[in-house]
Amino acid sequence: MRAGCLCAALLGFMLMTTPAAAEPALIDAAAAGRADEVIRLAAAGAPLEAQDSQGRSALLLAVAGNHVATAKALLDAGASPNTQAANRDTPWLLAGALGRAEIIAAMLPRKPDLTIRNRYGGNALIPACERGHVEAVKLLLTSGIDLDHVNDLGWTCLLEIVILGDGGPRHQQVAKLVLDAGANPSLADRDGVSPLAHARQRGQRAVAALIEQAGGG
Known part of the structure; x- marks a missing residue:
C-alpha cells in the first residue's frame, strides 16, 4: 500500500517537472515578468515556443508586458521572435507596434523574419x-x-x-x-x-x- 502511494507520488513529481508540465509555468512566468523563474525553467528544458490558448508564446507575453529582462532571457535561451499568435502577432511585430525599443534592440541580432505580416497586412x-x-x-x-x-x-x-x-x-x-x-x-x-x-x-x-x-x- 505504502509502496503504491510512493510510486504514485513519485510519478506525480516526475510529471510536474517534465518540459510538458513546465509549458504553462514558463508562459505564466513570462507574462508576469519573473525573469529568474524564466531562466530556471528554460534551463530545465521548458519548450520555448509553447503557446497559450490564444497562440501567444512566452516571448510574446513578455513583449506585451514590457518585461525587458524576461524578454532578453528568453531570447538568450533561443526563443524565436517569429512565433505567430492566433491574431497574427509575433513578438517582433508586437514589439514594433508597442514601441518596445529595448526589446527590439535585443531581437535584431536574431534576424527576425521581416516577411511575416500582422492582421492588417503590415x-x-x-x-x-x-x-x-x-x-x-x-x-x-x-x-x-x-x-x-x-x-x-x-x-x-x-x-x-x-x-x-x-x-x-x-x-x-x-x-x-x-x-x-x-x-x-x-x-x-x-x-x-x-x-x-x-x-x-x-x-x-x-x-x-x-x-x-x-x-x-
Missing part, C-alpha cells in the same frame, strides 16, 4: 510610425525592413503617419526618419491621394514641409 514599421514610437522606428530602420510596404488598407508607413498621426513632434520625427531613410514621399493611397495631399488636408504643416523637402508631390 510590417512592424507601419504601426510603430503610426503611433510615433521614435526610438523603436530608429531601430526598425536598421533591420532592412521594407519602407514602402503597403498594408491591407492600402497605406504605407508614411501614409499612416499622416492619416492616423496628429502631426505633432513625435510624428514629425518619425516622418523625417523614414523619409531620410528613403521612403517614397509620393506613394499614394488606393484613391490616388498622396501623403502630401493628406498632410495639407489635415493641416499638418510641419509634416507637409518634410514631405515636400523629400520631393513629394
